[in-house]
Ligand SMILES: C=CC1=C(C)c2cc3[nH]c(cc4nc(cc5[nH]c(cc1n2)c(C)c5CCC(=O)O)C(CCC(=O)O)=C4C)c(C)c3C=C
């Protein structure tokens with residue numbers, strides 16, 4: 001709260017009124033993990049958050065913890081609104097400026113995620129709203145380490161992704177020194193955070209690219225369910241679940257090693273692969289329902305495998321139909337990307353949809369801001385994308401237009417800033 005701004009103080013009091021009976025103290029969700037870790041990761045966002053708190057009366061009241069073992073925004077349920085952006089350090093800015101920036105960003109994120117105003121010159125955009133499940137997540141790109149003289153501490157997992165034959169990447173909208181992901185269940189809360197963080201960057205860093213995304217609003221469906229994408233598919237079914245014994249091992253870098261001591265700062269962190277994937281929706285919509293379902297290998301209505309059952313029924317990949325062909329086609333997206341087809345390679349997909357208007361050809365510039373999380377991209381995204389690149393039926397309907405890989409350090413301890421163990425270790 002800025003003491004110099006009486007308007008903001010008044011609004012903070014109003015906000016506490018909004019929080020109401022649930023009580024502000026009872027709304028901080030996350031605890032040790034720094035984020036909600038409910039099973040319905042891709043479900044309707046606040047659905048599981050609301051369930052956890054029981055008596056929440058307002059979607060805006062839900063709060064995700066900033067401090068914790070892992071940064072928020074990885075296992076947090078999908079939020080309705082997202083901004084993802086990359087910054088490059090300004091010419092002349094190095095490790096000192098980067099450390100000061102991460103300190104400012106962390107202070108701002110910590111406050112905004114708690115439903116407070118920005119530390120300096122709050123814009124007022126989010127006045128009256130609660131934290132609305134706001135999360136802010138920070139990562140480092142490959143180039144950050146040269147800029148800051150920290151190449152000895154750069155993990156090999158951050159080596160550039162290989163080229164894929166179907167890539168149509170725009171370098172201006174790819175990579176970057178620093179990456180920020182913002183998610184919230186209210187568009188104004190999300191934009192407020194975006195403005196505050198951009199102002200914090202000051203002279204130290206410039207926006208390289210920025211993308212905006214969305215998901216279904218919590219409460220839009222009768223019961224919380226797995227998300228749908230802009231092709232209309234149920235998307236997220238096969239995600240690893242936090243309740244699975246190997247979840248942490250797949251998604252987070254082990255707290256102790258196994259790498260050299262120089263890389264220990266990433267213990268508890270994760271790697272984010274970020275891809276703007278355009279959907280060729282006019283071509284997709286020309287396909288019959290049966291054709292669309294063959295492309296994925298699952299039904300459109302429920303997301304159940306074509307081999308039968310419900311959404312969470314295992315796919316029977318060896319089941320042969322009356323025509324003598326596999327019921328789930330050999331080039332179906334869900335078959336090719338399944339962990340059992342990729343030596344166990346798995347990732348946590350946590351995307352936003354995007355729509356950036358209509359192009360000159362009348363086609364929507366829309367698709368998926370594909371964001372996936374893993375302990376090691378060489379055991380997650382890379383082998384799966386290599387295989388999809390060679391023979392995915394979905395390839396005819398999508399185009400990878402930008403790409404980034406970021407080392408996302410662990411969550412901060414109380415009073416720490418994100419990345420402190422790298423920048424001051
Ligand atoms: C390299 C990783 C992947 C990319 C890129 C990707 C793009 C992409 N996917 C869909 C839609 C669906 N994907 C589904 C499953 C699925 N996809 C990947 C990986 C990538 N997808 C994985 C690992 C899985 C899970 C496989 C499994 O565990 O069986 C599905 C099916 C439902 C589900 O499990 O989520 C859909 C639908 C789109 C539209 C897209 C690019 C725009």
Ligand SMILES: [Fe+2]
Pocket residue numbers: 333337
């Ligand atoms: Fe997929």
